[in-house]
Amino acid sequence: MLLCVDAGNTNITLGVFDGEEMRGPYRMTTRSDRTSDEYGVILTDILQYNGMNPSSVEDCILSSVVPKINYSLINGIYKYFGIHPLLVEAGIKTGIRIVTENPKQIGADRIVDAAGAYEIYGGPCLVLDYGTATTYDLIGDDGAFEAAVIAPGIRISASALWERAAKLPEVELTKPKSILAKETISSMQAGLIFGQIGQTEYIVREMIRASGYQKVKVIATGGLGGMIAKETDCIDIYDPNLTLLGLKIIYQKQRRRVQK
Template sequence: MVLVLDVGNTNIVLGVYSEETLLKEWRLSTEITRTADEYGIKVLNLFKFSEVDPKEITGVIISSVVPNINYSLERMIEKYFKIKPMVVGPGTKTGINIKYKNPKEVGADRIVNAVAAHEKYDSPLIIIDFGTATTYCAMKRNGDYLGGAIAPGIKISADALTQRAAKLPKIELTKPNSIIGKSTESAMQAGMIYGYIGSVEYIIKGMKKELMEMGEDEPLVLATGGFAKLIGSSTKYIDVVDPYLTLDGLRILFLKNKE
């Protein structure tokens, strides 16, 4: 079995695969002050609760956009799983062609998503990851990763609004039935959710236009990440919500590089 870790700014998502099957998935909050031992205790408790034997893990791969946490996680894997983890970064074989001006600037999470999408979907692609930041990636059918856009995530936007406006309360990010809010809370929800959907649709339309001007067919639009279901269910511009795209990409990268 293979353990995969997707380290984001808000959460660490862990998955255990047996060949191509995702057996278990867990989330931990990302805390850069935690030690290797603290992470070890938490991860082993997840294994114990889910009745998964840590001794059955034969390989580990980590993708991280939080450099300050990497040492603790790598040390934790070596100490508690007796395995040197594979870390996604320069030198990792991906099977895609990164056309960024400086390929080293592309976040590991975006590379992992692109690898999974290219492997799973035979199409030009727009990949949207709704995380702490919302990232948009554009790919040709042949695996050329062209680049994309990065925007504040919807939760960051909501938090900034309440922090900077003294009389506005914190709200639950759920879609109201009407754009015309009848209360402060529903008005904020309408502005955040429907306004965010509008920005997503605008970027998708622009990326589709640019890809098709390059001679590509109309791209398939994929969404993943914590808010993918909320946004994806509210717009016709997103074709597929793939909640496990990043974990699948880590599994694929592990197989490509395990030699």
């Protein structure tokens, strides 16, 4: 089995592939103060709780945008699985050619999403990831990572509201019944959710217009992406497992195949 791990700023997401079948996704909170033993125990516990034997994991691929946890996480995987994980970093084969001004600034998670989207859905495509930040990445018809937009994620925007405005409460991130909100909580929800929908539609429209491509497939992923995708016609596909599938695709390109 192949263990795929994506370490993001808010959560670490993992999935286990047995051939083409995926178990997961499973999530744990990203914390920089965890030791390698803590990470190793949590990972093995998640697998065992879901009916998998950790000793059946034969290889691992890891993408991370949180350098502070890399040492503990990588060593936890090695200590508890006996595997040196393949790290998504510069020089690895992804199938994506980065043509932006500074390729090293593109996060590993976005490269993984781009690789997954291009391999599965083809190009040109726009990959929208609703995570800690909301990212809009344009992949050309030849697999080139051409351009990107980065905006605050919904949770960041929500936190800014109730942390910086003394009288505004913490609210659930859900779409209110109407945009014509009549009290504070639904007013905040309307601003956050409908604001994200409006941002999505405008940025997608303008990126496609500026790119010159006639037909661009728009793929969304990320925890809150499903809620946004339901509310707009500008998103063609919502794939909650895009990152894990992208990791598997990149792993296969390295020819480090799990023995069956």
